[in-house]
Structure formats: C-alpha cells, structure tokens
Amino acid sequence: MIVFFLLSFIIFLTAVYFKKVVTPVVVSAADAKVKTVMMSAINKSVFSAVDKLNISYGDLVKISYGDDNGVSMIQAVTPSLNRLAREVVAAAEAEFSDLDYHSVPIPVGTFTGISLLSGAGPEINVGLVPMEFVYCEFRSVFEAVGINQTLHKMYITVTAVVTLILPVKNISAEVCSDILICENIIVGRVPGFYLNAGAIGEKLLNLVP
Numbered sequence: 532m533i534v535f536f537l538l539s540f541i542i543f544l545t546a547v548y549f550k551k552v553v554t555p556v557v558v559s560a561a562d563a564k565v566k567t568v569m570m571s572a573i574n575k576s577v578f579s580a581v582d583k584l585n586i587s588y589g590d591l592v593k594i595s596y597g598d599d600n601g602v603s604m605i606q607a608v609t610p611s612l613n614r615l616a617r618e619v620v621a622a623a624e625a626e627f628s629d630l631d632y633h634s635v636p637i638p639v640g641t642f643t644g645i646s647l648l649s650g651a652g653p654e655i656n657v658g659l660v661p662m663e664f665v666y667c668e669f670r671s672v673f674e675a676v677g678i679n680q681t682l683h684k685m686y687i688t689v690t691a692v693v694t695l696i697l698p699v700k701n702i703s704a705e706v707c708s709d710i711l712i713c714e715n716i717i718v719g720r721v722p723g724f725y726l727n728a729g730a731i732g733e734k735l736l737n738l739v740p
Contacts, residue, residue: 572626580618
C-alpha cells in the first residue's frame with residue numbers, strides 16, 4: 532500500500548508539473564513556429580497567384596468617365612476578384628500542407644521551467660498536425676496625391692486559422708496578412724479654385740452661412 536500510494540503521488544506530481552510547466556512551453560514554441568511559417572506561406576501564395584493570373588489594375592477595377600471627362604464611377608470587376616481569391620486560397624492551402632513535415636525543436640532545459648536552463652541541452656522535436664482554414668477579402672484605399680489626382684490602392688487581406696493537434700494540447704493560431712496587389716493614379720478634372728488653408732481654413736468656412 533505504501534508503494535502504491537507513493538507511485539500514485541509521483542504520477543500526480545508528474546502530471547501537475549507537465550501541465551503547469553511543460554504544456555505552456557510546448558504551446559508557446561509551437562504557436563511562434565507556426566505563425567512564422569503561416570505568414571511566409573500567405574505572402575508566397577498571394578505573389579504566386581498574382582503572377583500566375585498576370586493580374587493588373589485594369590483586370591480588377593473598371594473606371595467609367597462622364598461626358599465632361601470626369602470620373603463618374605469606379606467599379607470592381609467581380610469575376611476577376613473571385614478568380615484571384617480562389618487562386619490565393621488554393622495556393623495557401625497547398626503551402627500549409629507542408630506543415631505536416633514541420634516540427635518544433637525544444638531544448639530539454641526549457642522543460643525545467645528554470646530561466647537559466649531555458650534553451651540549454653539537446654533538443655526534442657514535437658510534431659505538428661495542422662488543420663487549416665483560409666479565407667480572404669479585398670480592401671480599397673484612396674489617397675490624395677495632387678489637386679486632381681487620387682491614388683487608388685487594392686489590398687487583399689488573407690486570414691488563415693490553423694488548429695494544431697499537439698501531444699499535450701490542441702491550440703488554434705490565426706495570422707492575418709494585408710498585401711498590396713495593385714495601385715493606380717486616377718486623374719480627374721482640374722478645379723477652377725483650390726483652397727488648402729489647413730485648420731485656419733476650416734474655421735473660416737464655419738463662418739460661411
């Protein structure tokens with residue numbers, strides 16, 4: 532009975548130590564490793580998709596002009612955007628499939644929970660089994676670059692969520708990358724009068740009835 536209770540107590544202490552010290556170390560190292568790999572995979576997939584489809588600004592955005600040669604409408608080309616989104620998601624999922632061959636090396640000293648021993652000793656590789664989910668959306672940004680010029684930028688925001696099945700715990704890691712895919716300067720009509728008085732101008736305009 533003494534031996535049984537002694538072994539039970541040792542197993543209990545080992546389980547508590549494993550949960551309080553080892554598990555956070557493994558989870559933290561795996562999270563950092565996977566986010567680095569995911570960010571690289573997302574950027575690579577976007578550039579690969581844009582290069583494969585040979586996407587340009589005119590393929591994604593259609594600008595319509597009125598009778599006075601002024602810009603009347605800026606319209607997104609939905610089929611091209613959908614095609615690019617599908618290609619990016621497919622390329623990202625293909626990149627993430629390589630995570631099956633990744634592992635997280637953790638030095639033995641890190642498992643002790645002692646700061647001085649962290650990073651010391653031989654490394655133990657902890658395997659990763661990912662289950663990924665990828666989606667993307669587009670974003671437009673307009674910036675004034677002159678009296679009659681506007682810089683239009685198109686960004687694609689790719690978000691990847693990966694569930695890691697670790698020997699100690701399942702964790703979920705999310706990475707979001709905002710990548711510029713194209714830009715163009717839109718030239719409008721030259722105004723007959725232009726006022727750029729800053730804050731003083733705003734106060735003066737408030738006096739106008």
